[in-house]
Amino acid sequence: MSSQVKIKYFNTRGRAELSRMLMSYGGQTFEDSRVEFADWGQHKDSTPIGSMPVITLENGNEYSQGTAIARYFASKYDLLGKSDEERLHADMVVDTIRSDMWPEFVKVVMASDAAQKEQLKKEAREKWNFWLGKLEAKFVRGTDTFLASGFSWADVALFNVVNDIFPLADMTSLDTSVTPKLNSIVEMVRKEPKIAAWVAKRPVTIM
Template sequence: MGNAQYKLYYFEFKFRAETIRFIFEAAGKPYEDIRFAQSKWPEYKNESPFGTAPYLEISNGSQTLKLGESIAIARYVARKFKLAGKSDEESAIVDMYADLITDLMNQMVRIFVEKDEDKKKQEQDKLQNELVPKCFQLFEDRIAQSKSGYFVPSGLTWVDLYLFNFIDIRGDKVDDLLNNNCKHVKKLYENVRTNPRIAAYLKRRPVTPF
């Protein structure tokens, strides 16, 4: 699909679609960013492969492919646009650390959907006091080892954008995440934030709560 056209469908917020948007932006590849209100979801749901969002529609002439599942989409476009690592080994490292970030994202979802306030607090405490410190130390060690300011020696990949998104959507907790024990994570965050294409996107993207 060399001359493919891409349409990304998601709700009017960042969360699971933002890493995919970042990949398109970092690669300088055009795509249609279709954001819809949650009330409009029934109109789109039947078009999604799994009835979930985000989903990506890829068109090339008479051929159309639809992909669901945010991480599958991210991996696909990252491979397409050379943001998945320069070797099989780098790609494996990228995937491995991306799975850790997915664990953090899934914990955020559990907190969001939990109705019981006591359980919600337990899940928040688990994220803040257990999962984040453990994962961020692993991120810190890996970025330090790569010596590039990113997860792998060859430079920017989609896992860097994924970690940036996780930090970015934490809003007022960003400073807590980027503490003095995370100087390499902080450097990666700044590297992504100041990437010219990402910086341009951050200036024009819609303001959303998360």
């Protein structure tokens, strides 16, 4: 039986980082177990469904799927939203980020040809800006938060993708003239003390 929560993932920020941020926000002590890509074959068969991240709870039970794990901690720390509609709102934002925006990043990372990589970066930025514009126009309902009720996991998910993923496609910041409300959300999360402390101490990785 595990004595503390353990999150296991590659030695990157990637799909585990949202959960790491949420656990840090919630004051959760956790073991940050990291697997080198070269060693993945030794671990794959022992994971719940053959993928990472994997969360091991205090009772020893293990679960996979990065967004499901993040949603678990968002629920634990009351960050899903205060009503059914707010939970739908936050889930929509998170799904836009992790189901729509993330695959464009994966295409960039997987490209081996330099010219193709540059073209994919350009396409990713165009698509990201489209989705960001939609979120900016209709779905920022609070003061520096997506939800009218305040801080939620959707805010952290936006910070995660803007801070950790966008720079890998040469998009180092949001255009404040186009998405000022989203930029305010990002800066609010950046200054949140417990999340800022995690970002400051986490291992330095390329992604």
